[in-house]
Amino acid sequence: MSPSKLMPLAMLAGRVIIRRFAGIADAVSQYRQYILLLTSSFLLSGCAGMIDMARDVASSLADIDISGVTEMFVGKAPELSPEQLAQLEVIPPARSLWKAGVEEGQAAVFLPVFENGTVYVASTDGLLVRFNATTGKASGVIDTKHKLSGGVGTGEGLLLVGTFKGEVLAFDEKSGNRLWKAQVSTEVLSPPHAANGMVVIRTGDGRIFSLEASSGKRKWIYQGATPSLTVRSFAGVLISDDTVYAGFAGGKLVAINSLTGSVSWEAAVARPKGASELERIADITSLPVMDEQQVCAVAYQGRVACFEITTGTQIWAQDVSSNAGLAMDNHYLYVSENKGALVAYDKKDGTRIWTQSLLDGIRLSPPLVRDARIIVGDSLGYVNLIRNDNGAIVARSLTDEGAIVTRPVPLPDGFAVQTLKGGIYAFSTESMAVPPLLPGQSSSILRSPQSQFLCALLPFCTP
Incomplete structure:
Protein backbone atom coordinates (compact mmCIF):
# COMPACT_ATOMS: atom_id res chain seq x y z
CA MET A 1 0.00 0.00 0.00
CA SER A 2 1.43 3.37 -0.98
CA PRO A 3 1.95 6.16 1.59
CA SER A 4 -0.63 8.30 -0.22
CA LYS A 5 -3.26 5.67 0.53
CA LEU A 6 -2.03 4.70 3.98
CA MET A 7 -2.05 8.16 5.53
CA PRO A 8 -5.67 9.04 4.64
CA LEU A 9 -6.77 5.66 6.00
CA ALA A 10 -4.86 6.19 9.22
CA MET A 11 -6.31 9.66 9.68
CA LEU A 12 -9.81 8.56 8.76
CA ALA A 13 -9.91 5.36 10.75
CA GLY A 14 -8.21 6.70 13.87
CA ARG A 15 -8.41 3.52 15.89
CA VAL A 16 -8.04 1.23 12.90
CA ILE A 17 -5.16 -1.09 12.24
CA ILE A 18 -3.87 -1.69 8.71
CA ARG A 19 -1.82 -4.79 8.16
CA ARG A 20 0.22 -3.69 5.17
CA PHE A 21 2.61 -0.77 5.24
CA ALA A 22 5.60 -1.90 3.13
CA GLY A 23 7.34 0.74 1.03
CA ILE A 24 6.93 3.61 3.51
CA ALA A 25 10.66 4.00 4.07
CA ASP A 26 11.35 4.93 0.47
CA ALA A 27 8.55 7.44 0.23
CA VAL A 28 8.97 9.82 3.17
CA SER A 29 11.73 11.54 5.10
CA GLN A 30 13.32 9.88 8.12
CA TYR A 31 11.18 11.89 10.54
CA ARG A 32 7.96 11.20 8.70
CA GLN A 33 8.95 7.52 8.36
CA TYR A 34 9.26 7.19 12.09
CA ILE A 35 5.99 8.95 12.87
CA LEU A 36 4.14 6.95 10.23
CA LEU A 37 5.56 3.68 11.47
CA LEU A 38 4.66 4.74 14.98
CA THR A 39 1.11 5.43 13.81
CA SER A 40 0.97 2.15 11.94
CA SER A 41 2.26 0.06 14.81
CA PHE A 42 0.03 1.92 17.24
CA LEU A 43 -3.11 1.72 15.14
CA LEU A 44 -2.39 -1.05 12.72
CA SER A 45 -1.12 -4.56 13.34
CA GLY A 46 1.54 -5.83 10.99
CA CYS A 47 1.32 -8.81 8.69
CA ALA A 48 3.44 -11.83 9.59
CA GLY A 49 6.43 -10.65 7.56
CA MET A 50 6.42 -7.25 9.30
CA ILE A 51 6.05 -8.32 12.94
CA ASP A 52 9.75 -7.88 13.78
CA MET A 53 9.81 -4.38 12.28
CA ALA A 54 6.67 -3.37 14.17
CA ARG A 55 8.15 -4.82 17.36
CA ASP A 56 11.35 -2.80 16.97
CA VAL A 57 9.41 0.40 16.35
CA ALA A 58 7.08 -0.27 19.28
CA SER A 59 10.00 -0.89 21.64
CA SER A 60 11.06 2.75 21.23
CA LEU A 61 7.65 4.30 21.82
CA ALA A 62 8.39 5.28 25.42
CA ASP A 63 11.04 7.73 24.19
CA ILE A 64 8.68 9.64 21.89
CA ASP A 65 6.23 12.42 22.65
CA ILE A 66 2.94 11.01 21.33
CA SER A 67 0.62 13.67 22.69
CA GLY A 68 -0.42 14.48 19.15
CA VAL A 69 -1.89 11.03 18.60
CA THR A 70 -4.10 10.89 21.67
CA GLU A 71 -7.09 11.06 19.36
CA MET A 72 -6.34 7.48 18.36
CA PHE A 73 -7.60 6.37 21.77
CA VAL A 74 -10.34 8.87 22.45
CA GLY A 75 -11.34 10.54 19.19
CA LYS A 76 -11.69 14.25 18.63
CA ALA A 77 -12.75 16.55 21.44
CA PRO A 78 -16.54 16.27 21.68
CA GLU A 79 -18.74 19.21 20.81
CA LEU A 80 -21.38 19.29 23.52
CA SER A 81 -24.53 21.35 23.25
CA PRO A 82 -25.22 24.14 25.75
CA GLU A 83 -28.11 22.06 27.10
CA GLN A 84 -25.79 19.09 27.65
CA LEU A 85 -23.22 21.22 29.42
CA ALA A 86 -25.86 22.81 31.65
CA GLN A 87 -27.22 19.42 32.66
CA LEU A 88 -23.81 17.87 33.28
CA GLU A 89 -22.59 20.80 35.39
CA VAL A 90 -25.29 20.37 38.04
CA ILE A 91 -24.60 16.68 38.65
CA PRO A 92 -22.96 16.32 42.09
CA PRO A 93 -19.50 14.74 42.35
CA ALA A 94 -18.76 11.28 43.64
CA ARG A 95 -17.02 11.08 47.01
CA SER A 96 -13.26 10.89 46.46
CA LEU A 97 -11.35 8.26 48.46
CA TRP A 98 -7.77 8.87 47.35
CA LYS A 99 -5.60 9.66 44.35
CA ALA A 100 -2.10 8.74 43.21
CA GLY A 101 -0.17 8.58 39.97
CA VAL A 102 2.36 6.79 37.79
CA GLU A 103 4.15 7.66 34.56
CA GLU A 104 1.89 8.95 31.79
CA GLY A 105 0.86 6.17 29.43
CA GLN A 106 2.64 6.26 26.07
CA ALA A 107 1.20 4.14 23.24
CA ALA A 108 -0.21 1.71 25.78
CA VAL A 109 -3.36 1.28 27.85
CA PHE A 234 -6.88 -3.99 24.11
CA ALA A 235 -9.28 -6.75 25.16
CA GLY A 236 -7.92 -9.88 26.73
CA VAL A 237 -9.77 -13.11 27.32
CA LEU A 238 -12.45 -14.42 29.68
CA ILE A 239 -11.71 -17.71 31.46
CA SER A 240 -14.44 -19.79 33.06
CA ASP A 241 -13.91 -23.37 34.25
CA ASP A 242 -12.20 -25.15 31.34
CA THR A 243 -13.09 -22.64 28.61
CA VAL A 244 -11.42 -19.50 27.26
CA TYR A 245 -13.79 -17.03 25.57
CA ALA A 246 -12.50 -14.37 23.20
CA GLY A 247 -13.90 -12.08 20.52
CA PHE A 248 -12.12 -11.50 17.23
CA ALA A 249 -12.03 -9.38 14.12
CA GLY A 250 -14.91 -10.02 11.79
CA GLY A 251 -17.40 -10.33 14.65
CA LYS A 252 -16.51 -13.88 15.70
CA LEU A 253 -16.84 -15.12 19.30
CA VAL A 254 -14.83 -18.26 20.04
CA ALA A 255 -14.95 -20.73 22.94
CA ILE A 256 -11.62 -22.54 23.32
CA ASN A 257 -10.90 -25.62 25.44
CA SER A 258 -8.35 -24.34 27.95
CA LEU A 259 -6.65 -27.74 28.28
CA THR A 260 -6.03 -28.45 24.61
CA GLY A 261 -6.48 -25.17 22.74
CA SER A 262 -9.10 -26.75 20.48
CA VAL A 263 -12.23 -24.81 19.48
CA SER A 264 -15.34 -25.89 21.39
CA TRP A 265 -17.58 -23.64 19.32
CA GLU A 266 -17.61 -20.35 17.48
CA ALA A 267 -20.47 -17.98 16.75
CA ALA A 268 -21.07 -14.81 14.75
CA VAL A 269 -21.86 -11.80 16.91
CA ALA A 270 -21.87 -9.67 13.76
CA ARG A 271 -21.17 -10.19 10.07
CA PRO A 272 -19.18 -7.70 8.01
CA LYS A 273 -21.25 -5.74 5.53
CA GLY A 274 -20.73 -2.74 3.30
CA ALA A 275 -18.92 -1.77 0.12
CA SER A 276 -15.56 -0.65 1.54
CA GLU A 277 -13.14 -2.28 3.96
CA LEU A 278 -13.87 0.43 6.53
CA GLU A 279 -17.60 -0.22 6.29
CA ARG A 280 -17.01 -3.96 6.66
CA ILE A 281 -15.18 -3.69 9.98
CA ALA A 282 -17.28 -5.57 12.54
CA ASP A 283 -14.73 -6.47 15.21
CA ILE A 284 -15.20 -7.55 18.80
CA THR A 285 -12.74 -5.34 20.68
CA SER A 286 -13.87 -5.89 24.26
CA LEU A 287 -14.18 -8.70 26.77
CA PRO A 288 -17.22 -10.98 26.65
CA VAL A 289 -19.35 -11.22 29.80
CA MET A 290 -21.24 -14.21 31.12
CA ASP A 291 -23.50 -15.71 33.75
CA GLU A 292 -24.49 -19.32 34.45
CA GLN A 293 -26.43 -19.76 31.20
CA GLN A 294 -25.07 -17.38 28.56
CA VAL A 295 -22.05 -15.52 27.28
CA CYS A 296 -22.50 -12.15 25.55
CA ALA A 297 -20.32 -9.96 23.35
CA VAL A 298 -20.64 -6.75 21.35
CA ALA A 299 -19.05 -5.75 18.05
CA TYR A 300 -18.01 -2.48 16.48
CA GLN A 301 -20.43 -1.59 13.66
CA GLY A 302 -22.32 -4.75 14.42
CA ARG A 303 -24.52 -6.20 17.14
CA VAL A 304 -24.68 -7.20 20.77
CA ALA A 305 -25.56 -10.88 21.09
CA CYS A 306 -25.85 -13.58 23.74
CA PHE A 307 -25.17 -17.29 23.25
CA GLU A 308 -25.78 -20.50 25.17
CA ILE A 309 -22.56 -21.35 27.01
CA THR A 310 -22.16 -25.00 26.08
CA THR A 311 -23.28 -24.97 22.45
CA GLY A 312 -22.88 -21.40 21.20
CA THR A 313 -26.51 -21.26 20.10
CA GLN A 314 -27.70 -17.67 19.76
CA ILE A 315 -30.29 -16.59 22.34
CA TRP A 316 -30.85 -13.02 21.14
CA ALA A 317 -29.16 -10.15 19.30
CA GLN A 318 -29.66 -6.42 18.79
CA ASP A 319 -28.01 -4.02 16.35
CA VAL A 320 -25.53 -1.73 18.09
CA SER A 321 -21.96 -0.47 17.67
CA SER A 322 -19.41 -0.54 20.47
CA ASN A 323 -15.66 -0.84 20.67
CA ALA A 324 -15.71 -0.05 24.41
CA GLY A 325 -17.54 -3.00 25.91
CA LEU A 326 -20.33 -4.23 28.10
CA ALA A 327 -21.17 -5.47 31.61
CA MET A 328 -23.83 -7.70 33.16
CA ASP A 329 -25.70 -7.99 36.46
CA ASN A 330 -28.58 -10.18 37.61
CA HIS A 331 -31.11 -8.51 35.32
CA TYR A 332 -29.55 -6.36 32.64
CA LEU A 333 -26.78 -6.19 30.07
CA TYR A 334 -25.18 -2.72 29.82
CA VAL A 335 -23.44 -1.54 26.64
CA SER A 336 -21.24 1.55 26.18
CA GLU A 337 -22.15 2.60 22.66
CA ASN A 338 -19.70 4.33 20.32
CA LYS A 339 -21.69 7.55 20.21
CA GLY A 340 -21.62 7.95 24.00
CA ALA A 341 -24.92 6.42 25.08
CA LEU A 342 -25.11 3.79 27.80
CA VAL A 343 -27.88 1.30 27.08
CA ALA A 344 -29.43 -1.35 29.34
CA TYR A 345 -30.95 -4.49 27.80
CA ASP A 346 -32.94 -7.23 29.47
CA LYS A 347 -30.37 -10.00 29.42
CA LYS A 348 -33.02 -12.67 28.92
CA ASP A 349 -34.41 -11.47 25.59
CA GLY A 350 -32.57 -8.29 24.58
CA THR A 351 -35.44 -5.88 25.23
CA ARG A 352 -34.09 -2.34 25.60
CA ILE A 353 -34.87 -1.12 29.13
CA TRP A 354 -33.38 2.36 29.19
CA THR A 355 -30.92 4.61 27.36
CA GLN A 356 -28.74 7.23 29.01
CA SER A 357 -27.93 9.69 26.22
CA LEU A 358 -26.73 12.70 28.20
CA LEU A 359 -23.14 11.67 27.41
CA ASP A 360 -23.70 11.60 23.66
CA GLY A 361 -20.56 12.60 21.79
CA ILE A 362 -18.23 11.53 24.62
CA ARG A 363 -16.38 8.23 24.31
CA LEU A 364 -17.13 5.90 27.21
CA SER A 365 -15.05 3.24 28.89
CA PRO A 366 -16.34 -0.29 29.40
CA PRO A 367 -18.94 -0.21 32.21
CA LEU A 368 -18.48 -1.62 35.70
CA VAL A 369 -21.40 -2.92 37.75
CA ARG A 370 -20.98 -1.95 41.40
CA ASP A 371 -23.90 -2.43 43.78
CA ALA A 372 -26.82 -0.44 42.33
CA ARG A 373 -24.53 1.68 40.17
CA ILE A 374 -23.11 1.41 36.69
CA ILE A 375 -19.76 3.19 36.48
CA VAL A 376 -18.18 4.42 33.25
CA GLY A 377 -15.16 6.60 32.65
CA ASP A 378 -15.03 8.87 29.63
CA SER A 379 -12.70 10.58 27.18
CA LEU A 380 -12.88 13.88 29.08
CA GLY A 381 -11.44 12.28 32.21
CA TYR A 382 -14.69 12.05 34.18
CA VAL A 383 -16.13 9.09 36.07
CA ASN A 384 -19.90 8.77 35.82
CA LEU A 385 -22.09 6.93 38.35
CA ILE A 386 -25.38 5.79 36.86
CA ARG A 387 -28.38 4.14 38.47
CA ASN A 388 -28.88 0.60 37.24
CA ASP A 389 -32.70 0.74 37.42
CA ASN A 390 -33.40 3.82 35.30
CA GLY A 391 -30.14 5.12 33.85
CA ALA A 392 -30.02 8.42 35.78
CA ILE A 393 -26.55 9.89 36.30
CA VAL A 394 -26.25 10.42 40.04
CA ALA A 395 -22.62 11.55 40.27
CA ARG A 396 -19.89 12.76 37.96
CA SER A 397 -16.31 13.61 38.98
CA LEU A 398 -13.30 14.91 37.07
CA THR A 399 -9.90 13.26 37.42
CA ASP A 400 -6.83 14.80 35.72
CA GLU A 401 -8.59 15.32 32.37
CA GLY A 402 -6.81 12.28 30.99
CA ALA A 403 -9.09 9.93 29.07
CA ILE A 404 -10.33 6.83 30.88
CA VAL A 405 -10.48 4.03 28.35
CA THR A 406 -10.29 0.89 30.50
CA ARG A 407 -12.92 -0.55 32.79
CA PRO A 408 -13.05 0.88 36.34
CA VAL A 409 -11.74 -1.56 38.94
CA PRO A 410 -13.93 -2.59 41.89
CA LEU A 411 -12.61 -1.93 45.40
CA PRO A 412 -14.15 -3.05 48.72
CA ASP A 413 -15.57 0.44 49.34
CA GLY A 414 -15.77 1.84 45.81
CA PHE A 415 -13.80 1.70 42.59
CA ALA A 416 -10.62 2.98 40.97
CA VAL A 417 -9.64 4.18 37.49
CA GLN A 418 -6.37 4.83 35.68
CA THR A 419 -6.22 7.67 33.15
CA LEU A 420 -4.02 7.95 30.07
CA LYS A 421 -2.12 10.66 31.96
CA GLY A 422 -1.18 8.12 34.61
CA GLY A 423 -3.56 9.33 37.32
CA ILE A 424 -4.97 6.74 39.71
CA TYR A 425 -8.25 7.83 41.33
CA ALA A 426 -10.43 5.97 43.82
CA PHE A 427 -14.04 6.95 44.50
CA SER A 428 -16.96 5.81 46.57
CA THR A 429 -20.10 4.65 44.75
CA GLU A 430 -22.03 7.37 46.61
CA SER A 431 -22.40 10.97 45.47
CA MET A 432 -21.64 13.97 47.67
CA ALA A 433 -25.31 14.99 47.58
CA VAL A 434 -28.66 13.59 46.53
CA PRO A 435 -29.18 14.84 42.95
CA PRO A 436 -32.46 15.92 41.42
CA LEU A 437 -33.82 14.22 38.35
CA LEU A 438 -32.10 15.92 35.44
CA PRO A 439 -33.23 16.50 31.85
CA GLY A 440 -32.54 13.47 29.73
CA GLN A 441 -31.42 11.48 32.74
CA SER A 442 -34.12 8.86 32.85
CA SER A 443 -35.00 8.92 29.16
CA SER A 444 -37.44 6.15 28.30
CA ILE A 445 -37.83 4.96 31.90
CA LEU A 446 -39.85 8.05 32.92
CA ARG A 447 -43.34 6.69 32.58
CA SER A 448 -44.99 6.69 36.00
CA PRO A 449 -47.26 9.59 37.10
CA GLN A 450 -44.87 10.33 39.97
CA SER A 451 -41.90 10.54 37.60
CA GLN A 452 -43.78 12.74 35.17
CA PHE A 453 -44.83 15.09 37.98
CA LEU A 454 -41.24 15.46 39.21
CA CYS A 455 -39.99 15.90 35.66
CA ALA A 456 -42.51 18.71 35.08
CA LEU A 457 -40.88 20.70 37.88
CA LEU A 458 -37.54 20.79 36.08
CA PRO A 459 -36.82 23.37 33.35
CA PHE A 460 -35.36 21.07 30.70
CA CYS A 461 -36.93 17.70 31.51
CA THR A 462 -39.18 16.08 28.92
CA PRO A 463 -41.55 13.47 30.39
Missing part, protein backbone atom coordinates in the same frame (compact mmCIF):
# COMPACT_ATOMS: atom_id res chain seq x y z
CA PHE A 110 -3.12 -0.18 31.35
CA LEU A 111 -5.76 -1.66 33.59
CA PRO A 112 -5.23 -1.52 37.38
CA VAL A 113 -6.15 -4.62 39.33
CA PHE A 114 -7.27 -5.17 42.92
CA GLU A 115 -5.89 -8.21 44.73
CA ASN A 116 -5.66 -8.98 48.47
CA GLY A 117 -6.12 -5.41 49.69
CA THR A 118 -3.75 -3.94 47.12
CA VAL A 119 -4.19 -2.04 43.86
CA TYR A 120 -1.48 -2.89 41.32
CA VAL A 121 -0.72 -0.39 38.57
CA ALA A 122 1.69 -0.59 35.63
CA SER A 123 3.21 2.10 33.42
CA THR A 124 5.13 2.22 30.15
CA ASP A 125 8.40 3.06 31.91
CA GLY A 126 8.48 -0.45 33.36
CA LEU A 127 7.32 0.18 36.91
CA LEU A 128 4.76 -2.01 38.65
CA VAL A 129 3.49 -0.12 41.69
CA ARG A 130 1.52 -1.35 44.71
CA PHE A 131 -1.00 0.95 46.40
CA ASN A 132 -2.93 0.32 49.59
CA ALA A 133 -6.54 -0.01 48.41
CA THR A 134 -7.89 1.83 51.46
CA THR A 135 -5.48 4.76 51.73
CA GLY A 136 -3.87 4.98 48.31
CA LYS A 137 -0.42 5.00 49.86
CA ALA A 138 2.29 3.38 47.74
CA SER A 139 3.59 0.26 49.48
CA GLY A 140 6.11 -1.05 46.97
CA VAL A 141 7.55 -0.77 43.49
CA ILE A 142 8.82 -3.45 41.11
CA ASP A 143 11.16 -2.22 38.39
CA THR A 144 10.61 -4.68 35.56
CA LYS A 145 13.42 -3.09 33.50
CA HIS A 146 11.26 -3.39 30.39
CA LYS A 147 9.03 -1.00 28.45
CA LEU A 148 5.57 -2.29 29.22
CA SER A 149 2.65 -2.45 26.81
CA GLY A 150 -0.04 -4.33 28.76
CA GLY A 151 -1.07 -5.23 32.29
CA VAL A 152 -1.73 -5.78 35.08
CA GLY A 153 -2.84 -9.41 35.19
CA THR A 154 -3.17 -11.55 38.31
CA GLY A 155 -4.03 -15.09 39.37
CA GLU A 156 -2.19 -18.18 40.59
CA GLY A 157 -0.19 -15.95 42.96
CA LEU A 158 1.30 -14.05 40.03
CA LEU A 159 1.55 -10.45 38.83
CA LEU A 160 1.70 -10.41 35.04
CA VAL A 161 2.63 -7.74 32.49
CA GLY A 162 3.55 -7.71 28.80
CA THR A 163 6.03 -5.75 26.71
CA PHE A 164 6.19 -4.15 23.26
CA LYS A 165 8.68 -6.86 22.26
CA GLY A 166 6.25 -9.69 22.99
CA GLU A 167 7.64 -10.67 26.38
CA VAL A 168 5.43 -11.89 29.21
CA LEU A 169 6.85 -11.21 32.67
CA ALA A 170 5.64 -13.06 35.77
CA PHE A 171 6.36 -11.84 39.31
CA ASP A 172 5.55 -13.38 42.66
CA GLU A 173 2.65 -11.41 44.13
CA LYS A 174 4.01 -11.48 47.69
CA SER A 175 7.74 -11.03 47.24
CA GLY A 176 7.82 -9.15 43.94
CA ASN A 177 10.56 -11.44 42.63
CA ARG A 178 10.51 -12.26 38.94
CA LEU A 179 9.67 -15.91 38.41
CA TRP A 180 9.91 -16.27 34.65
CA LYS A 181 9.87 -14.56 31.28
CA ALA A 182 8.25 -16.01 28.16
CA GLN A 183 8.29 -14.92 24.53
CA VAL A 184 5.14 -14.68 22.41
CA SER A 185 4.67 -13.54 18.82
CA THR A 186 4.31 -9.77 19.21
CA GLU A 187 3.31 -6.97 21.59
CA VAL A 188 1.04 -7.80 24.52
CA LEU A 189 -1.70 -5.16 24.59
CA SER A 190 -3.99 -6.54 27.29
CA PRO A 191 -3.49 -7.92 30.80
CA PRO A 192 -2.45 -11.59 30.82
CA HIS A 193 -4.91 -13.76 32.74
CA ALA A 194 -3.96 -16.62 35.08
CA ALA A 195 -6.29 -19.41 36.21
CA ASN A 196 -6.36 -23.18 36.52
CA GLY A 197 -2.58 -23.51 36.41
CA MET A 198 -2.18 -21.57 33.18
CA VAL A 199 -1.53 -18.05 31.95
CA VAL A 200 -3.46 -16.95 28.86
CA ILE A 201 -2.14 -14.08 26.75
CA ARG A 202 -3.61 -12.28 23.79
CA THR A 203 -1.13 -10.65 21.41
CA GLY A 204 -1.40 -7.73 19.02
CA ASP A 205 -1.52 -10.02 15.98
CA GLY A 206 -4.69 -11.73 17.24
CA ARG A 207 -3.14 -14.91 18.63
CA ILE A 208 -3.92 -16.48 22.00
CA PHE A 209 -1.14 -18.25 23.92
CA SER A 210 -1.49 -20.58 26.88
CA LEU A 211 1.54 -20.91 29.16
CA GLU A 212 2.18 -22.98 32.26
CA ALA A 213 1.69 -20.71 35.28
CA SER A 214 4.59 -22.29 37.13
CA SER A 215 7.22 -21.97 34.43
CA GLY A 216 5.97 -19.93 31.47
CA LYS A 217 6.39 -22.95 29.20
CA ARG A 218 4.12 -22.83 26.16
CA LYS A 219 1.12 -25.18 26.14
CA TRP A 220 -0.82 -24.18 23.02
CA ILE A 221 -1.53 -21.37 20.54
CA TYR A 222 -4.79 -20.37 18.89
CA GLN A 223 -4.88 -18.24 15.76
CA GLY A 224 -7.92 -17.54 13.64
CA ALA A 225 -8.30 -15.81 10.31
CA THR A 226 -7.79 -12.03 10.50
CA PRO A 227 -9.05 -9.44 7.99
CA SER A 228 -6.59 -6.93 6.52
CA LEU A 229 -8.32 -4.05 8.30
CA THR A 230 -9.18 -4.33 12.00
CA VAL A 231 -9.91 -2.15 15.00
CA ARG A 232 -7.11 -1.91 17.56
CA SER A 233 -8.07 -4.10 20.51
